[in-house]
Amino acid sequence: MTMSSETPALEAQGLVKHFPVHRIRQRLRGRGEVVHAVDDVSLTLRSGEVTALVGESGSGKSTVARLLAGLYPLTDGTIAIGGATVRATRGRLFREHVRRVQMVFQDPFGSLNPVHTIAYHLTRPLKVHGLAKSRAATRAATVELLEQVNLTPAEQYLAKYPHELSGGQLQRIAIARALAAEPEVLLADEPVSMLDVSIRLGILNLLAGLVKSLGLAMLYITHDIASARYFATTTLVMYAGRVIEGGPSEELVRNPAHPYTQLLLASAPDPDRAGRDPELLDAGEPPSLVNPPEGCRFHPRCPHAMDICRTEAPGTTELRPGHWTRCWLYSASAETSSAASKEHLT
Numbered sequence: 001m002t003m004s005s006e007t008p009a010l011e012a013q014g015l016v017k018h019f020p021v022h023r024i025r026q027r028l029r030g031r032g033e034v035v036h037a038v039d040d041v042s043l044t045l046r047s048g049e050v051t052a053l054v055g056e057s058g059s060g061k062s063t064v065a066r067l068l069a070g071l072y073p074l075t076d077g078t079i080a081i082g083g084a085t086v087r088a089t090r091g092r093l094f095r096e097h098v099r100r101v102q103m104v105f106q107d108p109f110g111s112l113n114p115v116h117t118i119a120y121h122l123t124r125p126l127k128v129h130g131l132a133k134s135r136a137a138t139r140a141a142t143v144e145l146l147e148q149v150n151l152t153p154a155e156q157y158l159a160k161y162p163h164e165l166s167g168g169q170l171q172r173i174a175i176a177r178a179l180a181a182e183p184e185v186l187l188a189d190e191p192v193s194m195l196d197v198s199i200r201l202g203i204l205n206l207l208a209g210l211v212k213s214l215g216l217a218m219l220y221i222t223h224d225i226a227s228a229r230y231f232a233t234t235t236l237v238m239y240a241g242r243v244i245e246g247g248p249s250e251e252l253v254r255n256p257a258h259p260y261t262q263l264l265l266a267s268a269p270d271p272d273r274a275g276r277d278p279e280l281l282d283a284g285e286p287p288s289l290v291n292p293p294e295g296c297r298f299h300p301r302c303p304h305a306m307d308i309c310r311t312e313a314p315g316t317t318e319l320r321p322g323h324w325t326r327c328w329l330y331s332a333s334a335e336t337s338s339a340a341s342k343e344h345l346t
Ligand SMILES: Nc1ncnc2c1ncn2[C@@H]1O[C@H](COP(=O)(O)OP(=O)(O)OP(=O)(O)O)[C@@H](O)[C@H]1O
Pocket: 019, 020, 035, 036, 037, 055, 056, 057, 058, 059, 060, 061, 062, 063, 064, 289
């Protein structure tokens, strides 16, 4: 299939991932309970753009990335890469999927094997995917990869072991290893959260530069909505397994609609915003994903919850071009929404 410039690099529709809960008691009772880690998540990743997936710990962000990368089988939903739906779970087509969609993980120390050199880490994907045919070509490709992540002179790094490098250098190696597979999509799961604050911006700028120069489509997973605003064209906000708001990053941060997005922003370490809405900041803990709340999953924490929020999951409401939310406060069909609640939000 030919790929027009309009064809998204990756498109996911209605992703669902339920993990079985293996507890002895449950097995004895015969109840097949599951963790509803991801429910009905759709997203589009475009070449040359960064999309941020933001949410607190346990909201399902990493599970979305692992589904997109083919590391977990889907419970439901579809993934299309370059316009073609991925169906294979093994074999040549599956290997092509995992080559085209690469991940960079949070922990650079844990994601590299301490007994192998940097040269080994970079040549392995080249060999696995048949991308360098001779020793000379392999060597030239590894040098180019190191140069792409600004580790120069490259020869100085090839024979080193992971323990000889800093966290920032290791994360650059992990990025180079992902690039070795010549991917179209890069999934960066909290790529800077384990690094010293002083080097985070350098890694984010490196990733932003690679997105532009290589035309990659990137999903940037983070807890930090402020970095999403800086780094991503589009931001998606995830809560308890569902994406509850999405839009152009600047617009979403300036005009957050969903009470959960407002909570995230009020909690962000920004002196202009900190403590703006104490009512929201006191709003409790995320729910269990084994028995998630009926209706809107945020309703037990939401200061604006109405009756309908407790029983029915809200659909999508578009607020401005490209900016949408899933919240009954904005839905024309929620006749019961109180004017007072709406006023409070504006
Ligand atoms: N392999 C698994 N088996 C069972 N439950 C899982 C598995 N992986 C994730 N979960 C559960 O799925 C939910 C979502 O987890 P996930 O790691 O995707 O969240 P997250 O938003 O990435 O969190 P964090 O930011 O802490 O990494 C959590 O309740 C988690 O315990």
